[in-house]
Amino acid sequence: MLIKTKKIFNRFFNLPRKIKIFIAISLDFGSCVISIWGAYFLRLGDFVPLSERGLDSLLISLIILLPIFSFFGLYKVILRHSGLFALLIVSRAIFIYTIFFSTLITFIGIYRIPRTIGLIQPLILLLLTCAWRIALRSLARRLYKKDYSKI
Numbered sequence: 001m002l003i004k005t006k007k008i009f010n011r012f013f014n015l016p017r018k019i020k021i022f023i024a025i026s027l028d029f030g031s032c033v034i035s036i037w038g039a040y041f042l043r044l045g046d047f048v049p050l051s052e053r054g055l056d057s058l059l060i061s062l063i064i065l066l067p068i069f070s071f072f073g074l075y076k077v078i079l080r081h082s083g084l085f086a087l088l089i090v091s092r093a094i095f096i097y098t099i100f101f102s103t104l105i106t107f108i109g110i111y112r113i114p115r116t117i118g119l120i121q122p123l124i125l126l127l128l129t130c131a132w133r134i135a136l137r138s139l140a141r142r143l144y145k146k147d148y149s150k151i
Helices: 002-013 017-044 050-071 084-108 117-144
Strands: none
Touching: 002 117, 017 050, 017 117, 050 084, 050 117, 084 117
16 A cells, blocks of 8 residues: 555656646645535535535635735645645735635625625635645655655
8 A cells, every 4th residue: 555655656746847736726726616615514504516606706716816826836846845834835825815805705795605705715725725735745754754855
């Protein structure tokens, strides 16, 4: 099992940088989708299809998310600086994202989007975004013990 996981990670680490960036952006977008869905669940108490209620908030979230994460340089190095400093940068980026998203959803208000989504979704997004970065980094540390700084 460990050898198979190591082979998968070696393939991932040997991918071109653009593909790794694409994977990181996809994981962040997936985190965004799950956080919108989770925020609607917490707000409404029922799982609703995003196409029914959450598509507008999802599009707004994705439009705000990518430029902010790019501005903070979260896609320049994918795993090399995934320690505490990277989590601090992710937290700052999510804080700026929260200001824009909450202002638009909670304070200004958009038709058919509950205002509490603007407060709940960024918290869930912070947890998910940090979680996948921590998980990848800890798995890389476990597999490569001393060589994790070269990743």
